[in-house]
Amino acid sequence: MDLGNFASLQHFVPEMILVAGILAIILLDLAVAGTSISKRWLGSIALVTSVLALLAIAFEPAMPGAWLFHRMLVFDSFAVFFRALIGLATVVGIWMSMGSREVRDCDQSEYYAILLSSTFAMFLMAESANLLMAYLSLEFVSLTSYVLTGFLRHNRRSLEAALKYLIYGGVASGTMIYGMSWIFGLTGSMDFSEINRALSAPGHLPVLAVFIALVLILSGLGYKVASVPFHMWAPDVYTGAPIPITTFLAIGSKAAGFALLTRFFFPAISHLASGGSWQALAGVDWPQLLLFVCIITMTLGNLAALQQTNMKRLLAYSSIAQAGYALMGFVVLSNDGIHAMLVYLFAYYVMDAGAFLVVMIVANSTGREDIDAYRGLAWRGGIVPAIALTIFLFSLTGIPLTVGFIGKFYIFAAVIRSKFYLLALIGVLNSVVSLGYYLKPVWTMFLQQPNGDEGTVSFDIWNYSLMGVFAVATILFGVYWAPISAFAGRSIAFFTGTT
Amino acid sequence: MSHALTLITFIPLIGAAIILALPNNLTPSFKWIAVATTVPQLFIAWWLYQNFDTTTTAMQFTEKAPWMAAYHINYFMGVDGLSISMVLLTAIICFFSVFASFSVSRAEKGYYALLLMLDAGMMGVFVSLDFFLFYIFWEVMLLPMYFLIGIWGGPRREYAAIKFFLYTLLGSVLILLAMLGLYFYSPIPTFDMTQLAANASTYSLNFQRVAWLALFIGFAIKIPAFPFHTWLPDAHVEAPTAISVILAGVLLKMGTYGILRVNFAILPAATHQMAWLFLGVLGAVNIVYGAMCAMAQTDFKKLIAYSSISHMGYVMLGAASFTAAGINGAVLQMFNHGTVTAMLFILVGVIYDRAHHREIAGFGGLAQQMPIYAGMTGFAFFAGMGLPGMSAFISEVLVLIGAWQTHPILTAFGAATAVLTAGYLLWTYQRIYLGPLNEKYKGFPDLTFREAFTLVPLAIIVLVLGVYPHAILNLMNTSLVHLNQVVLAAPATAIAMLH
Numbered sequence: 002m003d004l005g006n007f008a009s010l011q012h013f014v015p016e017m018i019l020v021a022g023i024l025a026i027i028l029l030d031l032a033v034a035g036t037s038i039s040k041r042w043l044g045s046i047a048l049v050t051s052v053l054a055l056l057a058i059a060f061e062p063a064m065p066g067a068w069l070f071h072r073m074l075v076f077d078s079f080a081v082f083f084r085a086l087i088g089l090a091t092v093v094g095i096w097m098s099m100g101s102r103e104v105r106d107c108d109q110s111e112y113y114a115i116l117l118s119s120t121f122a123m124f125l126m127a128e129s130a131n132l133l134m135a136y137l138s139l140e141f142v143s144l145t146s147y148v149l150t151g152f153l154r155h156n157r158r159s160l161e162a163a164l165k166y167l168i169y170g171g172v173a174s175g176t177m178i179y180g181m182s183w184i185f186g187l188t189g190s191m192d193f194s195e196i197n198r199a200l201s202a203p204g205h206l207p208v209l210a211v212f213i214a215l216v217l218i219l220s221g222l223g224y225k226v227a228s229v230p231f232h233m234w235a236p237d238v239y240t241g242a243p244i245p246i247t248t249f250l251a252i253g254s255k256a257a258g259f260a261l262l263t264r265f266f267f268p269a270i271s272h273l274a275s276g277g278s279w280q281a282l283a284g285v286d287w288p289q290l291l292l293f294v295c296i297i298t299m300t301l302g303n304l305a306a307l308q309q310t311n312m313k314r315l316l317a318y319s320s321i322a323q324a325g326y327a328l329m330g331f332v333v334l335s336n337d338g339i340h341a342m343l344v345y346l347f348a349y350y351v352m353d354a355g356a357f358l359v360v361m362i363v364a365n366s367t368g369r370e371d372i373d374a375y376r377g378l379a380w381r382g383g384i385v386p387a388i389a390l391t392i393f394l395f396s397l398t399g400i401p402l403t404v405g406f407i408g409k410f411y412i413f414a415a416v417i418r419s420k421f422y423l424l425a426l427i428g429v430l431n432s433v434v435s436l437g438y439y440l441k442p443v444w445t446m447f448l449q450q451p452n453g454d455e456g457t458v459s460f461d462i463w464n465y466s467l468m469g470v471f472a473v474a475t476i477l478f479g480v481y482w483a484p485i486s487a488f489a490g491r492s493i494a495f496f497t498g499t500t
Numbered sequence: 501m502s503h504a505l506t507l508i509t510f511i512p513l514i515g516a517a518i519i520l521a522l523p524n525n526l527t528p529s530f531k532w533i534a535v536a537t538t539v540p541q542l543f544i545a546w547w548l549y550q551n552f553d554t555t556t557t558a559m560q561f562t563e564k565a566p567w568m569a570a571y572h573i574n575y576f577m578g579v580d581g582l583s584i585s586m587v588l589l590t591a592i593i594c595f596f597s598v599f600a601s602f603s604v605s606r607a608e609k610g611y612y613a614l615l616l617m618l619d620a621g622m623m624g625v626f627v628s629l630d631f632f633l634f635y636i637f638w639e640v641m642l643l644p645m646y647f648l649i650g651i652w653g654g655p656r657r658e659y660a661a662i663k664f665f666l667y668t669l670l671g672s673v674l675i676l677l678a679m680l681g682l683y684f685y686s687p688i689p690t691f692d693m694t695q696l697a698a699n700a701s702t703y704s705l706n707f708q709r710v711a712w713l714a715l716f717i718g719f720a721i722k723i724p725a726f727p728f729h730t731w732l733p734d735a736h737v738e739a740p741t742a743i744s745v746i747l748a749g750v751l752l753k754m755g756t757y758g759i760l761r762v763n764f765a766i767l768p769a770a771t772h773q774m775a776w777l778f779l780g781v782l783g784a785v786n787i788v789y790g791a792m793c794a795m796a797q798t799d800f801k802k803l804i805a806y807s808s809i810s811h812m813g814y815v816m817l818g819a820a821s822f823t824a825a826g827i828n829g830a831v832l833q834m835f836n837h838g839t840v841t842a843m844l845f846i847l848v849g850v851i852y853d854r855a856h857h858r859e860i861a862g863f864g865g866l867a868q869q870m871p872i873y874a875g876m877t878g879f880a881f882f883a884g885m886g887l888p889g890m891s892a893f894i895s896e897v898l899v900l901i902g903a904w905q906t907h908p909i910l911t912a913f914g915a916a917t918a919v920l921t922a923g924y925l926l927w928t929y930q931r932i933y934l935g936p937l938n939e940k941y942k943g944f945p946d947l948t949f950r951e952a953f954t955l956v957p958l959a960i961i962v963l964v965l966g967v968y969p970h971a972i973l974n975l976m977n978t979s980l981v982h983l984n985q986v987v988l989a990a991p992a993t994a995i996a997m998l999h
Contacts, residue, residue, distance in 0.1 A: 395643065398669075400639060400640070400642070400643065401635065401636040401639045401640050402636060402640050410676075410680075413676065413677065413680055414571075414680050414683070414684075417677065417680040417681055417684055418680075418684050422677075422710075425677055425680075426677065429673035429674065429676065429677055430670075430673070432669070432673055433666060433669050433670045433673060436665065436666060436669055437662075437666065440646075440662060440665065444650065444658060444661075444662065447647060447650065447651055448650045448651055448657065448658050448661070449658075482568070483568060483569075483570070486568075486570060487570075490570075
């Protein structure tokens, strides 16, 4: 189905809700400007908006798929999955922003309006069906992310992070659009399904040119998911940005990157063969390239994380490694692998958001983000966040009875099923290495005694309740994960216009 | 009791939950709740013992319920002759280890809760028949162990705890890969161990070899087999007494249990080919090397730890013999070593509680001051040497008789080590208990009632099984002879060099 502008709107409700929310925040801000009314409640409008958008996604009419806005966007169950994931990340980002001490003194209306705009752009990224749309939405996400990263205007680290992010992003997206122009030159189209048709048409395939174009495009997408060698911005940005924004970038932005990466490399330039496996273009060996990227990403992320003493930086390198694990599902080129990747991304969402939330709770009370601030946390009144963080970190390691294990289980199952034994071995060895740094905070919190100068962690219902939700979800989905698996399984349907 | 195995596994978790739910001012009652939890476990184990049908090789007391249908994962429990003795051993050791824990005085709530979780995890490993479920228990059990060593351990507890965790996690992930390989290689994908064993003939020999090796390394780390044993002395030295008792008494047996349950039953052809090297030769190395290391120790507890490595070697050698006597002896040795070594570690704990050090050279003449204690230690040492009339004599002789038929040279090493064992134990006895009394230790009280209460029943078990080993042998014989037949019937193409 190829829907026109008006007919498309029925599948564009979540995005419209976001836009309405953004406008409402800006207008209300103007309305109360100059009065003595506090602007704190603008956050709740953003929260309501994001929850409504999430509900709109949940209640979207079921259908096989359609082109929207004259083939600019595509609506299919794959897009639904990622919009849901991004929506959830937004809810968490806003919830955390409202409970964060760092963000409390910032300009509330701009902050939440830009946060919602970023979500809007991520939705578009997950739905792009056209190179132009893909580029614009990715750039939209980047621009809003730069601003959010540098939102602590009086904090040098925050500004430095924003600048680094901007420079890296500029180079990466410039490279990407150059690659896109090659694709356009080779195929005469920017439409994903047209590209696919042109590349698979019988006749001479300019293998080298396509490969170069894909490598260039990969630099832009790799930058979004923070895979090696485009990962260098991540540790600085994650450390410098306000913690809610770090969380939002780590889970939302990464998910959007994976959505576009998958949609471009699978339905746009590969073919679904029988038995649920995908076939890359003959002679264009990007799977091999991505295999190396994946292996190096997880290994480098894990090894670099071993040395970190700042929790945000540790989690930044950990999230690089986690992207590497998720890519394992990608490089086996099968629907099983994509399924595993989706399950993994959901698991990653739950456990990583939880971990960052605990970091924020500790930072709220102590103003510190280094691991030393966690010394003896369990023995100085912080037993609840200490246990929660332990659950999240063990989940990130992949210990059973947590959702992280389920994610890894699916990934390794897909990898072994596709007979990538060496990759599987490297993957599990990486898990063992990762235990080395995931245990570090656990060990600091439980095995060490407090010095007495670390301060206490005070209870607050707002952040603790969300932390509880994540901790319970981490364990619950580790025992009963059928719903996630089923949801991810339903989401591997790409609409390509042929059905 | 239709859910005996579920009950015996999860009763400790109920106890742990109760302890966690109670307020801290009830701390004195926590140990009694732990006792009250392990008593019903002991009764259920007794009931299982009474009702166990020794004439069949089938799984008994089975329980099965679907868990995750898409991956054919079931909640499947059952015991046969191989596991029933381990269930008994776990119940006995856990009961006494609670009493051995009474000297713990710090954060008792966490201690007893974790101890009971560990109990549940170990029991779960022995009763699980679904590989996935087995793996969950296998790995989840690491967490309480890590914290028990890391929080309540000795001066170098952090190092010991993390070493233990990393080593065993490395083993676990290899088991995970092999498990997934078995799953996908089965004609009908399944995690059901009985089903996998029934499929044994359908796996290609090459696949069997690779999977066998991965599983072997995973299990060998737990045994611990040379050269994967280095974590054990550290863990033992730093662990609190009761945890050492559990570690040596039950945990190590999980390694050999896993080899018999998985490697032998599911991969018999590979076992037939590879056991002589990996179980036979390494077993003999374990026996000799463990004994020699024990001889060189100056720390009483480290000495016992190395003697454990030596004694576990008999289990490996017996299993590698492929004779009914050898395999029966191996499993009986698992049980006997569990009780004897538990006694030894409790005895080390007794003196450590009084003297606060374990340097063998620092003692002397304790027999004058603590005659009952010295007598009990003498008894345990004789049991450790495998003196006739003690349980270990029967199992070691069975192992040697069995192994002599297939691996005479290795057996000669194993038998000769009995002299070394007697040497280091008697020498240690002489240095600690005989000679002039060190003035510092005047005024040490003899065994308390609690200490005697943990030691005497174990001594009775040792004596009874020394005179009437059929109390345990009858349980296991049918299943083990069958298991041995399965392995012997598998095609053997390798040339066993040491025949």
